[in-house]
Amino acid sequence: MEYKYERIRNVALLGHGGCGKTTLTEAMAYLTGAVDRQGRVEDKNTVSDFDREEQKRQFSISTSLVPVVFEDTKINVLDTPGYFDFVGEAEEAANAADAAIIVVSAKAGIEPGTRTAWDLCERYKLPRMFFVTDMDDDNASFRAVVEALTDLYGKKIAPFQLPIRENGKFTGFVNVVKMKGRRFNDDGTYTDGDIPDYSMEYLNNDRDALLEAVAESSEELMNKYFDGEEFTQAEISTALRESVGKGDIIPVLMGSGVDCKGVRLLMQEIVTYFPAPNRRIVTGVNPTTGASFHADFDENKPFSAQVFKTIADPFIGKFSLIKVCSGVLKNDSTIFNAEKGTEAKLNKLYVLTGKKTTEVTELHAGDIGALAKLDLVTGDSISTKENPVVFDRPTFSSPYTCKRYDTVNKGDDDKVMAALAKLMSEDVTLKTVNDAANHQSLIYGIGEQQLEIVESKLLDRYKVAIELSAPKIPYKETIKGSVEVQGKFKKQTGGHGQYGDVHIKFEPLPDREKAYEFKEQVFGGAVPKNFFPAVEKGIAESVLAGPLAGYPVVGIKATLTDGSYHPVDSSEYSFKQAAILAFKDGFMKADPIILEPIELLHVNVPDSFTGDVTGDLNKRRARVQGMDTRPNERTEITALVPLSELTGYSTTLRSMTGGLGTFSYEENGYEAAPADVQKKVVIEAAEKKE
Numbered sequence: 143m144e145y146k147y148e149r150i151r152n153v154a155l156l157g158h159g160g161c162g163k164t165t166l167t168e169a170m171a172y173l174t175g176a177v178d179r180q181g182r183v184e185d186k187n188t189v190s191d192f193d194r195e196e197q198k199r200q201f202s203i204s205t206s207l208v209p210v211v212f213e214d215t216k217i218n219v220l221d222t223p224g225y226f227d228f229v230g231e232a233e234e235a236a237n238a239a240d241a242a243i244i245v246v247s248a249k250a251g252i253e254p255g256t257r258t259a260w261d262l263c264e265r266y267k268l269p270r271m272f273f274v275t276d277m278d279d280d281n282a283s284f285r286a287v288v289e290a291l292t293d294l295y296g297k298k299i300a301p302f303q304l305p306i307r308e309n310g311k312f313t314g315f316v317n318v319v320k321m322k323g324r325r326f327n328d329d330g331t332y333t334d335g336d337i338p339d340y341s342m343e344y345l346n347n348d349r350d351a352l353l354e355a356v357a358e359s360s361e362e363l364m365n366k367y368f369d370g371e372e373f374t375q376a377e378i379s380t381a382l383r384e385s386v387g388k389g390d391i392i393p394v395l396m397g398s399g400v401d402c403k404g405v406r407l408l409m410q411e412i413v414t415y416f417p418a419p420n421r422r423i424v425t426g427v428n429p430t431t432g433a434s435f436h437a438d439f440d441e442n443k444p445f446s447a448q449v450f451k452t453i454a455d456p457f458i459g460k461f462s463l464i465k466v467c468s469g470v471l472k473n474d475s476t477i478f479n480a481e482k483g484t485e486a487k488l489n490k491l492y493v494l495t496g497k498k499t500t501e502v503t504e505l506h507a508g509d510i511g512a513l514a515k516l517d518l519v520t521g522d523s524i525s526t527k528e529n530p531v532v533f534d535r536p537t538f539s540s541p542y543t544c545k546r547y548d549t550v551n552k553g554d555d556d557k558v559m560a561a562l563a564k565l566m567s568e569d570v571t572l573k574t575v576n577d578a579a580n581h582q583s584l585i586y587g588i589g590e591q592q593l594e595i596v597e598s599k600l601l602d603r604y605k606v607a608i609e610l611s612a613p614k615i616p617y618k619e620t621i622k623g624s625v626e627v628q629g630k631f632k633k634q635t636g637g638h639g640q641y642g643d644v645h646i647k648f649e650p651l652p653d654r655e656k657a658y659e660f661k662e663q664v665f666g667g668a669v670p671k672n673f674f675p676a677v678e679k680g681i682a683e684s685v686l687a688g689p690l691a692g693y694p695v696v697g698i699k700a701t702l703t704d705g706s707y708h709p710v711d712s713s714e715y716s717f718k719q720a721a722i723l724a725f726k727d728g729f730m731k732a733d734p735i736i737l738e739p740i741e742l743l744h745v746n747v748p749d750s751f752t753g754d755v756t757g758d759l760n761k762r763r764a765r766v767q768g769m770d771t772r773p774n775e776r777t778e779i780t781a782l783v784p785l786s787e788l789t790g791y792s793t794t795l796r797s798m799t800g801g802l803g804t805f806s807y808e809e810n811g812y813e814a815a816p817a818d819v820q821k822k823v824v825i826e827a828a829e830k831k832e
Contacts, residue, residue: 147508157245158255159224165399189496227589230571248282254801278398330402419508437468441507444529445469480530541586550607561604619688623733624649629724642716645704654697669705676714680721691827737812762787
């Protein structure tokens with residue numbers, strides 16, 4: 143069946159890890175017939191969590207697409223991970239969605255992931271609703287959740303329902319909008335019933351607040367409100383739809399994903415209050431003409447789409463998930479990638495339900511589908527060659543948690559690199575770096591758990607093993623003093639021997655961006671000019687690994703002042719070796735020091751955690767540079783901190799702030815390490831050498 147934009151809703155499910163998003167997705171899929179039986183996370187058989195790692199760990203790692211058809215509307219549900227390590231997945235979903243459901247567990251209440259989900263909706267300007275799940279639990283408190291949300295986000299929080307409990311059981315709800323009591327049936331539907339007396343106090347307050355919000359939506363309704371006239375149900379629904387779409391009202395609904403209670407009504411509210419895709423603006427550029435292309439999910443315009451997620455699973459294949467931005471994509475279309483200048487002929491077009499693929503003949507503007515086995519990456523734009531379009535690439539959180547990785551089995555390096563490339567195509571917050579200067583391969587992610595899962599996926603999916611460890615800090619070595627030394631290389635082995643003799647002055651070079659500077663001030667031909675390059679070559683080789691701890695040397699000036707040579711035994715090799723001997727001797731006599739990398743750290747935390755965070759930074763040898771006020775009662779702390787002190791910082795910050803703190807950093811040069819740090823670095827280097 144074809145679905146045009148007015149009958150499409152693209153909805154991201156957001157919220158803290160373990161709050162019930164996947165269970166809710168499963169209930170929606172089951173009630174609409176998308177799946178035959180309702181799976182359970184504990185039983186490892188949900189449609190969303192099909193990856194082995196997800197089933198093993200029993201929480202979502204990747205965003206899954208689960209389209210459900212409610213009445214005559216297609217709801218593309220994007221079930222996202224809730225743990226912060228996988229924020230890139232939630233960002234991909236938010237980029238493709240037109241609205242969001244923030245799921246809150248009535249047992250756990252407001253959690254860090256709840257606030258992160260709200261911030262994500264703010265960033266992507268998504269209309270949203272809260273769905274309070276786990277209402278079947280004896281300890282569930284809908285009112286506590288509503289009050290906590292109101293404290294955080296103000297009067298825009300609007301309960302559309304109130305719970306009905308009978309004999310301690312969650313049996314129904316009061317519809318605040320329609321002032322009706324509802325009782326659940328066994329199949330998740332409901333029948334009309336009385337409004338309990340105990341609901342009236344909250345109901346009247348919530349109803350008054352709702353009507354006031356309706357009145358504020360237009361001057362006409364405001365006048366009617368002040369005149370004491372009652373609004374019609376049509377006026378209320380229209381005003382609420384407009385206000386929810388603008389984000390002026392945030393409905394709060396309730397139910398139980400496990401028991402499928404309240405889930406039908408949630409889908410009804412999604413259809414009623416959430417906007418169709420064409421309510422959002424999307425603009426690209428024609429790279430040939432430079433003209434803007436206003437796609438705006440208009441199917442009467444030429445076809446264009448953008449890849450918002452990549453799946454590269456060896457068990458189900460490679461799929462590029464796309465959102466059609468304009469026109470209609472047919473399964474026999476030829477698509478054009480304007481950035482790469484490549485064309486591809488489609489022979490199949492898919493809709494995914496978890497890992498299940500269903501072939502479709504076409505996708506209309508605003509819909510979401512999948513293309514298989516094409517040379518596309520997340521963020522790519524596709525269009526027709528006649529009307530090329532490039533959309534802005536989405537931005538994602540940058541990874542700052544770093545680990546060193548080593549291939550366990552010799553000969554697997556190429557396999558590991560190929561497998562990592564596939565994992566990075568799936569996860570936009572992973573990156574690898576070849577740190578040649580320190581002879582290590584590095585992998586960056588949002589958090590340590592994410593990197594541990596990468597290690598596990600490599601073994602399970604691709605049968606290659608890596609070992610993660612703390613990265614080698616890229617220290618450097620230099621000197622503070624000046625010294626002049628002799629380096630003599632003399633070897634007699636029968637026949638021609640080897641002889642090279644140099645006197646070199648070593649002193650600090652003000653510019654530590656340079657490894658070394660070489661000069662010669664030799665008089666009277668003590669060292670023939672043809673050996674000068676060999677002496678410099680000896681210096682160049684020596685600075686690659688300093689005598690102190692084996693780290694690269696920077697900021698050293700070497701001046702060749704004198705020496706001697708043998709007319710037969712001297713050679714370029716002997717003078718190079720003489721320079722190397724002089725370097726080792728002179729460096730250690732010239733007050734050598736270890737330089738450590740310093741980072742400019744930015745930590746964004748709620749105001750209440752500022753003291754704890756700055757206290758921890760002081761323990762990490764940080765120098766706080768400033769504290770700036772940020773929106774939503776947050777503070778950004780800026781500090782200079784040694785890179786070595788940032789190992790494990792993501793875990794510490796998350797623990798300290800309940801998951802609400804974020805950080806980033808950039809290089810800020812090198813400084814002399816304190817004596818105790820220098821001693822530790824030198825000892826560790828000596829132990830490794832042994």
